[in-house]
Amino acid sequence: MSRNDDIIEVQQLLAKYAVTMTTGDIDGVVSVFTPDGTYSAFGDVYTLDQFPRLVEVAPSGLFMTGTPLLDLADDGTGTGTQPLCFIDHTQTDIRIGYYKDTYLRTDNGWRLRTRAMTFIRRNGEHNSGRPHVVDLARD
Template identity: 80%
Template structure:
């Protein structure tokens, strides 16, 4: 394997571990852990909204609790930036209801390693429709 192939493999493994940390910390309700996988200007998109990091504690608190089961991501590396798609099956802990979909991501290499810069959720509905959810599904104290 050439040095370039080895570096690419190292980057893919680091990104996969970053995404595993996201899934595990979401499953555990560890807000600080979730925030740590993002760049300081990172955002999460769903429900017709884009949420900055300072809204993550409220967003994670409002999210249903359960298992975030993610699949192997498809990642396209381009130097110190990358994009990717990762499948998700979320299982609610109370009724074992499932939500399925995928994340569309952008990543950037920082001094602390790879981080998510943006993460956008797309839900796959029973009727086969793919969408980001009902706008304003999350309320932030009337805001």
């Protein structure tokens, strides 16, 4: 596989993340991660088994992502940063920031291994947000 093929595959993977988050397709979201993949935001790290509950309590809306800046290594690992603008569909509130990612080439193609959200605040501060007040362990 060529470097350009790898870049296109990772870009499509990240597009799938944005589209499946926008459409509420939890299985689709989970499918873009490695089995040990994690998502970090709000002061916590979430494993894939927590994703359905995490998405359930999160606001819904449009996930608009920009072209990622990728650094893919020949050994099948990589890192990247991708800008995000999220628009809540109920109030059209906007959240902006970026994802810091790690990637791994698997037998099923490139996958996200880790995704960490950083919000950009009105005061210019960059942070991971306030801790969730929701108990994700709830049935």
